[in-house]
Amino acid sequence: MRDQGSFDCTRLRLATLRTTRLDKSHRTDNSCRRVYDSHVTMKNLGILLSGRGSNFEAIADNVAAGKLDANIAAVISNRHDAGGIELARLRGLKTLLVPSRGKQREEHEREVVAVLREHQVDLVCLAGYMRLLSPWFVQQFPNRILNIHPALLPAFPGLDAQKQAFDYGVKVSGCTVHFVDADLDHGAIIVQKAIPVLESDDEHTLALRILEQEHIAYTEAIRIVLEGKYRIEGRRVIASASSTVK
Numbered sequence: 001m002r003d004q005g006s007f008d009c010t011r012l013r014l015a016t017l018r019t020t021r022l023d024k025s026h027r028t029d030n031s032c033r034r035v036y037d038s039h040v041t042m043k044n045l046g047i048l049l050s051g052r053g054s055n056f057e058a059i060a061d062n063v064a065a066g067k068l069d070a071n072i073a074a075v076i077s078n079r080h081d082a083g084g085i086e087l088a089r090l091r092g093l094k095t096l097l098v099p100s101r102g103k104q105r106e107e108h109e110r111e112v113v114a115v116l117r118e119h120q121v122d123l124v125c126l127a128g129y130m131r132l133l134s135p136w137f138v139q140q141f142p143n144r145i146l147n148i149h150p151a152l153l154p155a156f157p158g159l160d161a162q163k164q165a166f167d168y169g170v171k172v173s174g175c176t177v178h179f180v181d182a183d184l185d186h187g188a189i190i191v192q193k194a195i196p197v198l199e200s201d202d203e204h205t206l207a208l209r210i211l212e213q214e215h216i217a218y219t220e221a222i223r224i225v226l227e228g229k230y231r232i233e234g235r236r237v238i239a240s241a242s243s244t245v246k
């Protein structure tokens with residue numbers, strides 16, 4: 001039943017993204033809730049998000065389906081209106097709001113890092129987190145912060161990457177999961193997924209097809225890092241075993 005529930009949630013998530021914002025029926029759908037076994041020792045994920053949270057949901061589905069040996073210890077947002085926080089709450093996960101508005105970056109980051117430490121987070125996953133991390137923050141979790149970007153880096157870093165790629169006229173685009181360093185969308189690349197840009201695409205259909213790949217790529221990258229089955233040579237992250245989502 002768990003697999004079926006996961007499948008339904010994934011389909012529901014993509015269908016919802018194709019139409020409009022999350023509706024009430026999804027918010028109250030108990031089939032998307034998960035029970036976590038606190039007796040099993042797992043690695044703790046901390047999710048940072050600022051928006052709708054579809055990448056968070058994909059990670060949570062894979063954790064719940066046993067496809068990712070990890071525990072989501074905390075879902076943290078800097079924005080009270082982030083849809084992803086509500087989705088996490090509905091799943092019974094620990095959610096925390098750490099508002100960034102009106103604070104200096106250092107003050108806000110110290111609060112976030114304190115919350116991550118309090119929840120014994122091993123790996124920080126940025127999932128649509130609309131804040132640049134300072135070098136200090138990055139140093140708190142060396143090679144333990146991941147980000148997902150909706151383009152094939154180093155092409156099209158920054159905001160509206162899908163539109164940047166579409167407007168540029170590329171024939172191939174995709175997504176990148178990378179370690180976070182002190183520069184924007186810059187750290188060593190763990191996983192990339194490429195898709196063709198179709199003649200029939202517009203920037204929205206392209207973004208949706210990239211998003212489908214994001215939902216696969218993030219779990220693959222998390223698994224590689226948590227299992228420690230990689231080494232870094234220069235900028236190259238070399239995975240030593242297949243971590244494809246089953």
Ligand code: GRF
Pocket residue numbers: 049051052053054055056084127128129148149150211214
């Ligand atoms: C994704 O496109 C991700 O690549 C980018 O921000 C977006 C977040 O989407 N960093 P969601 O909130 O996970 O749906």
